[in-house]
Amino acid sequence: MGRFLLGVVRRDLTIAARRRGDWLTALFFFVMVSSLFPLSVGPDPQLLQRIGPGVLWVAATLASLLSLSRLFEDDHRDGSLEQMLLSPSPVVLLVLGKVLAHWLVYGLPLLLVTPLLGIQFNLPGEAIAVLVLGLLLGTPVLSMLGAAGAALTLGLRGGGVLITLLVLPLYVPALIFGAGAVGGVLAGTGAEAHLSLLAAFFLVSFTVAPWIAAASLRVSVG
Amino acid sequence: MEWASWSEFWSMGGRGFFVWSAFGVTAACVLAEALLLRRSARLSRRRLARLQRWDAAPEGADS
Amino acid sequence: MNLYHYASPTTFYRLAGRVVPWAAWTAGILAACGLYIGFFVAPTDFQQGEAYRIIFIHVPAAWMGMLIYLAMAFWGAIGLAFNARLAFIMMRALAPTGALLTFVALWTGAVWGKPMWGTWWVWDARLTSTLVLLFLYLGTLALWSAIEDTRRSDRAGALLTLIGVVNVPIILFSVVWWNTLHQGSSIGVTHAPRMATVMMAGVLTMTLAAWAYAIAVVLARARRLVLERERKTEWVQKILVQEA
Numbered sequence: 309m310g311r312f313l314l315g316v317v318r319r320d321l322t323i324a325a326r327r328r329g330d331w332l333t334a335l336f337f338f339v340m341v342s343s344l345f346p347l348s349v350g351p352d353p354q355l356l357q358r359i360g361p362g363v364l365w366v367a368a369t370l371a372s373l374l375s376l377s378r379l380f381e382d383d384h385r386d387g388s389l390e391q392m393l394l395s396p397s398p399v400v401l402l403v404l405g406k407v408l409a410h411w412l413v414y415g416l417p418l419l420l421v422t423p424l425l426g427i428q429f430n431l432p433g434e435a436i437a438v439l440v441l442g443l444l445l446g447t448p449v450l451s452m453l454g455a456a457g458a459a460l461t462l463g464l465r466g467g468g469v470l471i472t473l474l475v476l477p478l479y480v481p482a483l484i485f486g487a488g489a490v491g492g493v494l495a496g497t498g499a500e501a502h503l504s505l506l507a508a509f510f511l512v513s514f515t516v517a518p519w520i521a522a523a524s525l526r527v528s529v530g
Numbered sequence: 531m532e533w534a535s536w537s538e539f540w541s542m543g544g545r546g547f548f549v550w551s552a553f554g555v556t557a558a559c560v561l562a563e564a565l566l567l568r569r570s571a572r573l574s575r576r577r578l579a580r581l582q583r584w585d586a587a588p589e590g591a592d593s
Numbered sequence: 594m595n596l597y598h599y600a601s602p603t604t605f606y607r608l609a610g611r612v613v614p615w616a617a618w619t620a621g622i623l624a625a626c627g628l629y630i631g632f633f634v635a636p637t638d639f640q641q642g643e644a645y646r647i648i649f650i651h652v653p654a655a656w657m658g659m660l661i662y663l664a665m666a667f668w669g670a671i672g673l674a675f676n677a678r679l680a681f682i683m684m685r686a687l688a689p690t691g692a693l694l695t696f697v698a699l700w701t702g703a704v705w706g707k708p709m710w711g712t713w714w715v716w717d718a719r720l721t722s723t724l725v726l727l728f729l730y731l732g733t734l735a736l737w738s739a740i741e742d743t744r745r746s747d748r749a750g751a752l753l754t755l756i757g758v759v760n761v762p763i764i765l766f767s768v769v770w771w772n773t774l775h776q777g778s779s780i781g782v783t784h785a786p787r788m789a790t791v792m793m794a795g796v797l798t799m800t801l802a803a804w805a806y807a808i809a810v811v812l813a814r815a816r817r818l819v820l821e822r823e824r825k826t827e828w829v830q831k832i833l834v835q836e837a
Contacts, residue, residue: 456756460749464739473735474753477728478760481767488771505770509763520756523673527748539632543643545708552647552701556654559697563690563810571817578824579833 312397316405317412323382324413330375331413338371338418342425353430360429361439361490365483368418368443369450373475375414376454377461377468379406380525384462390529399522403459407451407518415447435493438503442486445506449513453478456517459524481509600679602819603828609812616809623802630795647705648792653800655698655719657807658726659761661691665733666758669751681747682822684754685737686815690807692730699723718772722765729757743822 324331345363346356383389392402419440426436457471464470489502533539542549631649638645665687672680702720707713714720733750740746823829 453756456752460736460753461739466739470735470739473728474732477725477732477764478756480725481760481763484767484771505767509767512759512763516759517756520752524749524752527745527752530745533633542646543637545642545644548644548704548708549646552650552704555700555704556650556697559693560806563693567810567813567817571813574817574821575833575836578820578829581824582830582833 309397309401313401313405316402317409320406320409321412324409331417334371334375334414335417335421337374338367339421339425341367341370343428346428357430357494360426360431361487364422364425364429364439365446365487368447369479369483371418372414372447372450373454373472374468375410376458376471379410379455379458380462384529393525393529399525400518403455403518403521403525407448407455410455411448411451415451418447419443435490438493438499439490442489442503442506445510446482446486449482449510450479452513452517456521456524459521459528462528482506485509600677602679602823605679606816606819609816613809613813616805616812620802620805620809623798623805627795627798627802630791630798635791635795644705644708647701649795649799651698651701651705652796653803654694654701655723656800657803658691658695658698658723661687661694661807662726662729662761663758665691666754669754673748673751678822681751682815682818684751685747686811686818688730688734689814690810692727692734694803694807695723695727695730699727718769721772722768725764725768726761
């Protein structure tokens with residue numbers, strides 16, 4: 309079972325490595341969208357510090373969502389998805405493998421760039437640390453919920469936008485807890501409560517979403 | 531609740547606009563839903579009847 | 594009681610047809626009573642004046658919006674578990690009414706906020722979670738309209754509603770949490786006035802009215818869906834001929 313999972317992850321990573329443009333685009337999107345905000349609200353450091361956590365969380369969310377419609381699409385189009393569903397390995401493992409690969413390619417790089425953007429928003433060191441920690445918990449959840457959305461909208465026109473519409477409301481708690489954690493650090497009230505709630509959300513998501521995503525794949529592929 | 535006069539009732543202590551627009555929009559939504567339901571039922575029936583005729587009629591027959 | 598008997602579309606169509614007018618009349622009468630209580634029995638609130646009377650629509654609509662989403666999830670689950678056509682039909686019939694009532698809750702909530710806080714929109718826990726619920730409804734409706742194949746459409750919507758229903762308590766909790774955190778700001782929480790028994794009676798009556806209304810509208814919509822989906826069967830063809 310573990311080998312199947314690793315196999316799925318390795319396959320997706322190899323494909324992603326060949327298409328370097330994809331994940332770089334997501335990264336640039338993240339950087340550019342974040343940079344738009346100082347341009348539009350002005351350079352006041354106090355203001356930027358206040359909106360920074362929220363802006364960075366939303367920008368990371370959108371950058372990650374961009375790539376989700378392709379999660380199953382390519383495999384579906386060339387028929388390999390159907391083959392994988394026919395294999396004796398549980399579909400849930402296929403889903404988890406793809407989620408892990410997606411996160412490694414589209415989630416993790418964002419985390420590496422976040423400290424630089426945090427400085428752009430005048431966030432102090434501890435706030436940046438909490439921001440990265442929160443995103444570390446939140447981005448996998450986004451990949452997971454996004455996978456469920458991608459499975460549901462497989463092959464549909466306007467899939468990308470539709471996934472965003474479906475996933476964003478479900479993702480609201482992560483935004484609230486994640487950005488709230490940084491806000492807590494800035495206000496001096498501490499981030500433990502937010503981060504523990506975010507961790508709880510992470511656990512609940514990974515308990516429920518993989519099964520729904522697996523069922524959705526079966527429904528969509530038929 | 532004793533309203534001193536009809537005009538006092540309509541004005542709702544100066545908040546008439548808010549109270550009546552809230553109730554008004556609700557009434558409009560309820561009405562719209564009922565009307566849309568009747569309309570879609572009618573259209574659906576017509577379409578189903580048409581499909582029924584096409585299914586029953588052999589090829590080439592006029593309907 | 595043989596449940597499978599009631600799972601037959603024919604029985605449902607007939608029964609629902611009898612229930613709809615009854616439910617509609619009940620809704621009308623209850624609404625009249627509720628509005629009478631709301632406008633002519635309930636006194637002026639000492640804190641919020643007359644504008645609080647919006648509560649007699651806002652709370653019932655909000656409750657029904659939530660209840661209908663739960664019902665959708667329930668029927669979706671039944672449909673997935675038993676592959677029951679009627680269950681999926683009920684799920685789809687519920688959605689538009691639920692979305693509409695949630696919108697009404699949102700609108701009346703906002704209108705209520707204006708005389709209280711001077712702004713048309715307030716990011717308090719209740720309005721925000723109502724907004725997110727509306728997004729969940731709209732997402733489900735969008736998904737259904739994007740999928741042409743009925744079977745896939747039904748099941749996809751059911752799965753989405755299931756994941757939504759698990760999320761709803763979390764979303765509600767997080768929004769309340771978020772709101773209590775930001776209470777330091779000048780915007781406050783639109784809380785209901787401490788409800789006197791009379792006000793409670795009015796709200797409950799209106800809630801029952803909303804429930805009866807929802808039953809009427811949803812069953813009417815479900816009947817139409819049954820006709821459409823079962824159109825190839827003899828009994829539907831007979832009905833179409835009869836009602837033509």
